[in-house]
Structure formats: C-alpha cells, structure tokens
Amino acid sequence: MIDFEPDEEQALIRETVRQFAQNEVRPKARACDEARAVDTAVLEAAHELGLVANALPEECGGGGARSAVTGCLVAEELAWGDLSLALAILSPSLLGFPVADLGTPEQRAQLLPGVLGDRPAPGSLAWVEPRFAFDPLHPHTTAKRDGGDVVLDGAKCFVPWQDGLAHVVVVARDDEGLAAFAVPTDAPGLTATREANMGLQAL
Known part of the structure; x- marks a missing residue:
C-alpha cells in the first residue's frame, strides 16, 4: 500500500514553510494584492x-x-x-523543472543558473488557452519551423508574469505532437497583457 504520510524530513519541511507563510507571507498578502505586485523581500526570503x-x-x-x-x-x-x-515563490519551477527534465545540455547551461542563483529569478509556463473545453494534450497553439527558427502562433491565459521574467515555457503543437519551447519574453511578436481575473491580483 502506498503511504502518503509525511516522513520526519517532510514534516520538518512542512513546519518550516508553515512558519514562513505565517510570518512572511500572510502579513504581506493584502498589501501585495492591492499594489498588484509581489514584494521582492518575500521572494528573496523564500x-x-x-x-x-x-x-x-x-x-x-x-x-x-x-x-x-x-x-x-x-x-x-x-x-x-x-x-x-x-505562485510567485514557486514560479521558478515552471521553467526549471521542464528544462531540467527535457532540455538540451545547452538549454540547461543557459537557463538553470538563473533558477539556482543567489537571487530569485521568476519563471513561467504558458499552457492553458482561453477557450471552452480546453484540452491540455491538444493545444490550439502551433509551432512551425521557419528555417532555423520556430514560429509560435496562439494565445494563452493564466500565465504567471512577474517583473524580471526572462523566459516563459510555451506548450504548443508541432508536426510530431506536443512540444515545449523556452521563449525569451522579448521575442518579436510576443505580447502579454494583464487578465481581469477575480483574485491573484499580485501576479
């Protein structure tokens, strides 16, 4: 039988993070929500x-x-x-995990130092699309080769976006099926606008 009861180390991690959330996150939550921005001091501490x-x-x-x-x-x-x-604190994993698991050695060398550095570096993942009955395994966003480049065409939503974000992992469909691309946020043709969501105003 699978046992999901936390072991001693996991219990210690949970208690440490709980204390951090109580002492550092909760007291700043409302101010960040009203300012529509994440407190960098919280990110640095995390x-x-x-x-x-x-x-x-x-x-x-x-x-x-x-x-x-x-x-x-x-x-x-x-x-x-x-x-x-x-979400802001854990956002580096949205870039770090896909690159670590699926990236080339060159991509790892280029992108992971930002996640592992001395200062927090945000990451992001663009997967969900603004359409009814969105199927995560069959996105409408497409990726097509154009010489040595890849042209992505589509729209995404619910994408965490913070100041200093350098790359976003975009999930699209190419000739072989599902694919992911680490896209610089200053790439030509890439635009990002704030969504009118209820909640999550700090992102």
Whole structure:
C-alpha cells in the first residue's frame, strides 16, 4: 500500500514553510494584492529556503530532493499564506523543472543558473488557452519551423508574469505532437497583457 504520510524530513519541511507563510507571507498578502505586485523581500526570503533549487536534479546543480509529496506539502502551506505569493515563490519551477527534465545540455547551461542563483529569478509556463473545453494534450497553439527558427502562433491565459521574467515555457503543437519551447519574453511578436481575473491580483 502506498503511504502518503509525511516522513520526519517532510514534516520538518512542512513546519518550516508553515512558519514562513505565517510570518512572511500572510502579513504581506493584502498589501501585495492591492499594489498588484509581489514584494521582492518575500521572494528573496523564500529563495533562501531553497524550495525550488533543492528539488532540481543534482546533475543540474540542484539538491536532488524532488518529491511529489514534498512539493504538495510546500505548495499547500505557501498557498495558506497567500495564493498569489505562493505562485510567485514557486514560479521558478515552471521553467526549471521542464528544462531540467527535457532540455538540451545547452538549454540547461543557459537557463538553470538563473533558477539556482543567489537571487530569485521568476519563471513561467504558458499552457492553458482561453477557450471552452480546453484540452491540455491538444493545444490550439502551433509551432512551425521557419528555417532555423520556430514560429509560435496562439494565445494563452493564466500565465504567471512577474517583473524580471526572462523566459516563459510555451506548450504548443508541432508536426510530431506536443512540444515545449523556452521563449525569451522579448521575442518579436510576443505580447502579454494583464487578465481581469477575480483574485491573484499580485501576479
């Protein structure tokens, strides 16, 4: 039988993150929501905990301690503090995990140092599309080769976007099926606008 009861180390991590959420996240949540911006001091303090870096593979420079159960416990406690700030704190994983798992050695060397550096570097993932009955395995966004380049065509929604974001992982459909691309946020033709959502105003 699978046992999802946290072990001693996971219980310690959960308690540490819970205290962080109580002392650092909750007190700043309303101000960040009203300012529609994330407090960089919260991100820097969270970065020191190594919540994302410790979960990246050792061969990529991380701690190699990736666990779905631990990840859920961390996300749950941070979201108890505030959902917007939780997403902002964990956003580097949206870039780091896909690149670590699926990226080329060149992509790892280029993109992972920002996730593993001394200062927090946001990441993002553009997968969901603004259409009824969206199917994550069959996105309408397309990727087509144009010489040595790839042209992406489509629209995404619910994409975490913070100041300093340098790359966003875009999921699209190419001739072979589902594919993901690390796209510079200053790429020609890429536009991003704030969504009129209820909640998550800090993102």
